Amino acid sequence: MQDPNADTEWNDILRKKGILPPKEKTQDQVDEEALEQQILLQQESVVKTYESMTLDELNENEDDFSEEDEAAIEMYRQKRLAEWKATQIKNCFGEVVEISGCDYIKEVNKAGEGIWVVLHLYKQGVPLCTLINQHLTELARKFPQTKFLKSISTTCIPNYPDRNLPTIFVYYEGEMKAQYIGPLVFGGMNLKVEELEWRLSESGAVKSDLEENPKKQIEDKLMSSIRSTLPTTRKDSDSEDEN
Template sequence: MATLEDRILGEKTQYYCSSSEDEEEEDARQGAIRGQNEPEPDADYSGSATHTGPKGVLEDWRRYKQLENENRKEQEKEKLLLAKKLAATCRTSRDDDREKETEEQQLLELEAELEDEFLHRYRLQRMEEMQRQLQNKPMFGRVIELRREEFLDAIDRERPQVTVIIHIYEEGVPGCDAVNGCMQCLSVEYPRVKFCAIKSSETPVSTKFTQQGLPAILVYKQGTLIGNFVKVSNHLGHDFFAGDLENFLQEHGILPRKDEEVSSIIRDSSQRDEEEDSDLELD
């Protein structure tokens, strides 16, 4: 017959056992229940071995090598790009100095080329100017025989850049024929110099001058007397050649030397340019 304790604890006293045994049985029963209800954990497929068997292992190995090769190629590309970048940016001071020297040399060559071109153009321009001046300068090429009324006009009405050489002579005076013959030759060699001849009887000179001063050579430029050579035969003798008279006139600065004729034109042109520049500054 069930006691009050049995009623409180439960009627099935035959299933009641000690606390330790009950706990073990309860744990075993709960574990069995969880084993039935909980699903089995999935297999770990996080690695590359997703296949089983020899074929699966071989396929995984090939895939692994493919990825390894791709990674290697990508790394090689990055290394190549990095090397190019370093080669472009990493420069030594020696490279900078070499490049600077090269640039300076190229600049000097360019300046020399421009200077040569400028000088070439300048020479051509000056030659053209000199040719124009020579063309504008009157040509004579002969000895002009003057009369009394032509004497002053031959001097005063001539262009300022023309040198006028006048030989005063008289027939029968020693040395006069030699001067006339020499002037005929020099007038051809110096066609831009005005050679003239006049008898002393056509000029207002005295008889004494005719006897003691002839042959005489007078030189004018811009209407001004720049040379007065009396009794030329005392310097050259009674018989001389054109070269002797030419040297005599060149020594006294009357005739330009062959290589100085162009230089005189350049000096005259430069002087004219300076005068024009000064006039512009004054304006």
């Protein structure tokens, strides 16, 4: 019978599948991991000391650093570089891009990991479509981490009915998360950019700083205005007289 503690490829496979228990670590391995953890904690402590400095300030004071400081600073530089690259990847859009049907799979279904896509199907000459394209242009600049696309409806989906315009599809990692179809959904030409932003934030496509639905504020003001113009009923008058 094969030794379960032996360093073999077969035993590694069995451990990965949970058939064999994890191999016990030798004392040397335990000591080595403890030392690595201690060094890492020391480096993180030094990094925190210099986190308030800019990279230029770090370079200016580089001659005064010990070897431990230099190792920690290099780790910090790599951390900042990784964060910067991640930010650049996320903020790589910033505009509404026109696509055709042949671009659909690449731009939508294969947009990439962690990418939200907002696709507007429209037609020239439809006023609400034009308004939404204007709003999306503004929102694309505000939320550059989201991919905003537009496409003439019948170019993207053959025979797509005009009565369904405007249409907005929201995708995440190629999977549809929300759809807004037809003029009634958007409320007509009174649609404000903040209202569209709120709707997209509800789907998860953008991270809005709006605290509540702007349309609700308008509706509340409208109802308040209507109530103030209504004639006072007899019951209301009697209530006021009693007071």
